[in-house]
Amino acid sequence: MFYHENKLQYTVEVEEPNPAFAKMLQQAIGGIEGEMRVALQYFFQAAAVPDEHAEYREALRDTAAEELSHIELLATAVNKNLEGADISVADGFSSVAAQQPRHFLSSGMHALPNDADGVPFDGSWIVATGNLASDMYANIMAESAGRLLASRLYEMTDDSGMKDMLAFLIARDTMHQNQWISILKDLGDPEELLDVHPIPDSFPDEVENQEFNYAYLSTNVEPQDDPGHPWTSGESPDMEGEFEFIDQHDLEGAPVEVSEADPRTYNDPAPQDED
Amino acid sequence: MFYHENKLQYTVEVEEPNPAFAKMLQQAIGGIEGEMRVALQYFFQAAAVPDEHAEYREALRDTAAEELSHIELLATAVNKNLEGADISVADGFSSVAAQQPRHFLSSGMHALPNDADGVPFDGSWIVATGNLASDMYANIMAESAGRLLASRLYEMTDDSGMKDMLAFLIARDTMHQNQWISILKDLGDPEELLDVHPIPDSFPDEVENQEFNYAYLSTNVEPQDDPGHPWTSGESPDMEGEFEFIDQHDLEGAPVEVSEADPRTYNDPAPQDED
Amino acid sequence: MFYHENKLQYTVEVEEPNPAFAKMLQQAIGGIEGEMRVALQYFFQAAAVPDEHAEYREALRDTAAEELSHIELLATAVNKNLEGADISVADGFSSVAAQQPRHFLSSGMHALPNDADGVPFDGSWIVATGNLASDMYANIMAESAGRLLASRLYEMTDDSGMKDMLAFLIARDTMHQNQWISILKDLGDPEELLDVHPIPDSFPDEVENQEFNYAYLSTNVEPQDDPGHPWTSGESPDMEGEFEFIDQHDLEGAPVEVSEADPRTYNDPAPQDED
Amino acid sequence: MFYHENKLQYTVEVEEPNPAFAKMLQQAIGGIEGEMRVALQYFFQAAAVPDEHAEYREALRDTAAEELSHIELLATAVNKNLEGADISVADGFSSVAAQQPRHFLSSGMHALPNDADGVPFDGSWIVATGNLASDMYANIMAESAGRLLASRLYEMTDDSGMKDMLAFLIARDTMHQNQWISILKDLGDPEELLDVHPIPDSFPDEVENQEFNYAYLSTNVEPQDDPGHPWTSGESPDMEGEFEFIDQHDLEGAPVEVSEADPRTYNDPAPQDED
Amino acid sequence: MFYHENKLQYTVEVEEPNPAFAKMLQQAIGGIEGEMRVALQYFFQAAAVPDEHAEYREALRDTAAEELSHIELLATAVNKNLEGADISVADGFSSVAAQQPRHFLSSGMHALPNDADGVPFDGSWIVATGNLASDMYANIMAESAGRLLASRLYEMTDDSGMKDMLAFLIARDTMHQNQWISILKDLGDPEELLDVHPIPDSFPDEVENQEFNYAYLSTNVEPQDDPGHPWTSGESPDMEGEFEFIDQHDLEGAPVEVSEADPRTYNDPAPQDED
Amino acid sequence: MFYHENKLQYTVEVEEPNPAFAKMLQQAIGGIEGEMRVALQYFFQAAAVPDEHAEYREALRDTAAEELSHIELLATAVNKNLEGADISVADGFSSVAAQQPRHFLSSGMHALPNDADGVPFDGSWIVATGNLASDMYANIMAESAGRLLASRLYEMTDDSGMKDMLAFLIARDTMHQNQWISILKDLGDPEELLDVHPIPDSFPDEVENQEFNYAYLSTNVEPQDDPGHPWTSGESPDMEGEFEFIDQHDLEGAPVEVSEADPRTYNDPAPQDED
Numbered sequence A, B, C, D, E, F: 001m002f003y004h005e006n007k008l009q010y011t012v013e014v015e016e017p018n019p020a021f022a023k024m025l026q027q028a029i030g031g032i033e034g035e036m037r038v039a040l041q042y043f044f045q046a047a048a049v050p051d052e053h054a055e056y057r058e059a060l061r062d063t064a065a066e067e068l069s070h071i072e073l074l075a076t077a078v079n080k081n082l083e084g085a086d087i088s089v090a091d092g093f094s095s096v097a098a099q100q101p102r103h104f105l106s107s108g109m110h111a112l113p114n115d116a117d118g119v120p121f122d123g124s125w126i127v128a129t130g131n132l133a134s135d136m137y138a139n140i141m142a143e144s145a146g147r148l149l150a151s152r153l154y155e156m157t158d159d160s161g162m163k164d165m166l167a168f169l170i171a172r173d174t175m176h177q178n179q180w181i182s183i184l185k186d187l188g189d190p191e192e193l194l195d196v197h198p199i200p201d202s203f204p205d206e207v208e209n210q211e212f213n214y215a216y217l218s219t220n221v222e223p224q225d226d227p228g229h230p231w232t233s234g235e236s237p238d239m240e241g242e243f244e245f246i247d248q249h250d251l252e253g254a255p256v257e258v259s260e261a262d263p264r265t266y267n268d269p270a271p272q273d274e275d
Helices: A019-030 A035-046 A051-082 A132-156 A160-187 B019-030 B035-046 B051-082 B132-156 B160-187 C019-030 C035-046 C051-082 C132-156 C160-187 D019-030 D035-046 D051-082 D132-156 D160-187 E019-030 E035-046 E051-082 E132-156 E160-187 F019-030 F035-046 F051-082 F132-156 F160-187
Strands: A002-004 A215-218 A242-247 B002-004 B215-218 B242-247 C002-004 C215-218 C242-247 D002-004 D215-218 D242-247 E002-004 E215-218 E242-247 F002-004 F215-218 F242-247
Touching: A002 D051, A019 A035, A019 A051, A019 A132, A035 A051, A035 A132, A035 D051, A051 A160, A051 B215, A051 D002, A051 D035, A132 A160, A132 B132, A160 B215, A160 B242, A215 B051, A215 B160, A242 B160, B002 F051, B019 B035, B019 B051, B019 B132, B035 B051, B035 B132, B035 F051, B051 B160, B051 F002, B051 F035, B132 B160, C002 E051, C019 C035, C019 C051, C019 C132, C035 C051, C035 C132, C035 E051, C051 C160, C051 D215, C051 E002, C051 E035, C132 C160, C132 D132, C160 D215, C160 D242, C215 D051, C215 D160, C242 D160, D019 D035, D019 D051, D019 D132, D035 D051, D035 D132, D051 D160, D132 D160, E019 E035, E019 E051, E019 E132, E035 E051, E035 E132, E051 E160, E051 F215, E132 E160, E132 F132, E160 F215, E215 F051, E215 F160, E242 F160, F019 F035, F019 F051, F019 F132, F035 F051, F035 F132, F051 F160, F132 F160
Parallel strands: A215 A242, B215 B242, C215 C242, D215 D242, E215 E242, F215 F242
Antiparallel strands: A002 D002, B002 F002, C002 E002
């Protein structure tokens, strides 16, 4: 169950309303790097954690609820940046019309569940695989892309209120990156971050193809020698193999085979055309 | 520039065609965990790598081209699983009709650029942020989810040909997880995988909010004490902070403020309604 | 069957072409509040009305055809607003390029089946449930959001031609709101608008949970007393119950239970990891 | 801010796991009639309610939090229906493969943020216009479609646990329909539900076209006389007009005009083609 | 303006209701090859035809209205195939549940604006470029894919009523392919179908790159000689060039250049990381 | 299998970076008329061509690989147009913010897999029907829309580097239009381009409805006489029929029939409501 409190998690001040920045902030609400995605991602991941790992579930639920609070912060920031916005199209481009028209037309000067281009939030972005190691990578990635987005938003504005709010969100993303890494470590041998690899670690090693599982494949049309990068030779980071370097020209490959068209498909030209 | 060779990267045999498995394989072609996503993701990431990091660009391009070859393997596997499929709807459910109707109706018994439910591939899944550390997490995550998917497909089938092809794809995902981790290490201090954190590492530390950047936030409605998990106390994995535990009830918060409706929005009820 | 007539339903004049307003008008064509949605919604609803209610079907078909005529009006208005538009990107933002580039690039200066941000019309917005009472609410809602949109468009422009066209569309939305309300009343006891509630009214009252069907639930983290609003106490508007007020803290609730991972899913960490 | 409690709002029991019903339940999670939509809809609507109407905001936030709890109930029900599901494709159709393959392939036997067909939740479904009257219709409609969906799910299953959970959800939808109607009444004259019409009521009556705002338009190709329905003659339900009946054949209409192609568009055939 | 008539364009009989075939028919309603797409495509194309080509506009409007009638036929066929369908999930797969659950859950046994997989109709499929020659190819292609779909549906069913309806729709697609070809011929020299090529023909020939406009490019990794196909040598079908054969290995190409990261983007690793 | 070469297919120079033009170029990358679509379309079509038509498969694969190279050209052009872009929102509209904000926020000044409005590439645009004649029309159409787009982009810019790159892409589209036409001719009697019609040609002529397969249908509400256009009378272009002209008023049509609601659907108003 969920509860709400009628406070914001952090102060949201806007010195000078700016509908252009309202448009930018939408990326952090409804974009793929945004808060709707992480809130729902942690929610759905939590719903898949079995009871014996309740401590991970609690972390996911703690943070799911927090991310909802971040949507609130950002929605408030959007509202405040839209106050008093020019809505006239008379000069074609100096108004909300050239920015995000739906901030006026669809929401009446309020936040939208969309990204900065007006593309709606998409549920397909919510990653919840049931495998916690895989999900933790999804989460570190989401918090990295989120912190990167907030840093770029910070760069775009001179408004001290907005910079303060973003510095808070950037800090939370620092924390969340760290907490998901901690859990990733905790899943396997806590001394070895990469102990959980390859993900899923429970797939039996002996069943995977042993010829190609640590082979770097060069597909350069100019045949290449091993450049000796850490990813082409030496021990693999999962400590389960030794990298080798293969040039695709040297692969034997297999023939392409596509069968004759099935007449029921009407895939002309086909044998039945000829009579 | 790109070239093609008229060979498959690996042998694709199907002992017994099975349109149900053809439907399953679509997830590995056009699903969010699939090969279209990684092929295009590495392609777009490569296009953003500056010349001074050409070795990372080469790795991305090598693997982008390889992933295209994987789509070919899977498309061949779909084709072969659909051979001779029953298309009649007479008994309602024992045919391709109850599986993926568009395998017959739209593609004439061939692979589709869709997931297992027929939902089309979506370009929004392609992650290419310009920040290599963030992108490497996106890639490890994609290869983790991809290997997990291939493992589950392996579990679904008894067809020895399909199992052999999947064991190959699982091996490639092992390799790709390892190569992206190697590059992630190479981006910072190669002795410290987490040296690149927090991502983006170039955002000035002193600017982010220092009160909340290593604070675990509990949002449990029952007030909690620090449970002493590795993610609630102790040194943070990025080695830049010390975790602390905060209960949300103890946050001061900030007031919610939403301004009176702007009459131009016709957001009734509003002052102008009252006359 | 359908017929067309080579006239517009109403005069469309544009005093001064304005590509910014052309962009705005797209919301009324292909946006969720727009005419494509209502035209197709009424069309699909009509196709589900049984013969014994042919009078409702006729109203839906009458209005479906009318909404097609509204798309024509708006498409004409878009065309006229785009006449002679500056297409150069030389100054970066004073041209159609900063407005809706696809008005030039994709349609050659004509209307698009998209919203004001260029997001395509989406068939998922078409509501046709088979239950006429539920559908009438969908229709009143669509006409309310549509009239609100047209009012806001009216506010954005000083073009007398555009204002005249919008005043016509606003009038039609007034009518359509009223006609769907009339039908909603007609579905049950015509003297009682709310007689059709709860929707669907045919679900047996005694089967629904009798403890929670008129209980207002407060989820405020600060425990609340009944504030005595019309929606927390007193008779319910459907005249079938008496509101009561419950604080979520007082709910007994039920335990969360998530089973141990099924090993076939490779949902690590799982029992098979431990050996 | 938001909080979570580690209890479910209601008991979720499944007598006999059934992956087919797990697929059905997805419609109530991620479908357009589902709980993700209403939770987020109330959340975004609340963020637009000005401080002077805090009582409406509280109702929206109370119910937004509750709907999150409903997603939990349904996710638990999906999990339990998937327990022990047959995943083999060997017989093609009697397994999860013929139902929702992504319940195994993508989530490892857990709920997805998708509808019953696997189509992802779409943020465009979230209606929050800034106009409370319009939004209340969106909410009554959402709760009507939601209760209808739950009633149909009730009809599909014989599982007593599932029927009990659905009877609870149906009851909550009864309540929510009633509470939004109460607020709709409260927005205008509480004695007159339709006082807020036409929506938006603040648009000046005298500006809308007075000839067409209460005119029923017949578009039947066979010319029709007024059938005397309550929506073609008599007082309009908003009590602001008198219905009249118009046959579209009798409309004067306006000429269609599409200008010659602009040569910059390369809209052949065009004048420049002729030489 | 548009009118409706309360008749179907053709008789729709279903001998034996079959919910599996109802699901299949959805592809012809809301799929990319379906009637919603062509109805709206012709509608939007017509709205872009200038007055001096009113004869083409009339053909587009005549057929737009007809395609709406085809949606009606198919919706009726869906309704009839769903009559009396088994909705129980008790045996998991022999019912509407294993087919298209939303035929029951969302529309109450009626047609949906979706494809056979339940993916909603998408406005992005509507092609209306403003260039009639380009649009006519879009139309021939749409009618070809549509006739192919109807032929495959014909193959799937033994129901004589459904076969009769499909034979009618196949005939209409024959006609529509022919009428759009006729108009394509009429756009240029009516004796030369390909006179309108290359499309757009009004782009000045001398401006396009003259070295590569009739050069077939082989990208085979094995260097190839001209195989002498009609598309690698000889006169081009547009009668404006002579094909030649080029091997990509022989292209000079140009260097790849990606600039150093802009520090404002936080695209690590970047110069500012190094201190 | 695929290979890459570290060269661009053609030189990409930008005289003066222009973020507005970077936004425009996105339409040619990720728009429906763009290179991602054709690259993947040819890739999927090739995977469906049976071995006995390997020459068509080779043409599709040759061109699929080439189109990937075109994405590279355009991505490079986007990168170069974004160099040094103003990212400040201080003046609201003269920056990348008013153009494509995600060029900064999401990709750090690089190309996106989106169209000019930021709408993501959509896999549903990839047409691969299995029928080569139908697919060739899809390809001619794609290359026509693509060349039209490139011509319009040419018109928008004064940058000589961009004009040179576009002149190259326009030339390639000329070639590709011609090569697909050549293959279309080659599929049937090479002397008769239209020999493959009606598509699919293998559907038995005698089965389609013979009354309506060459009948032009006028749906004009004003009854029309045959205007004697080449598409209303005379021999059909497929040389298999004679056009005739029918007025829809003269069609007999068939009755509309929608059955009484099934009580299991709760489609009120229904018989069970009445007690």
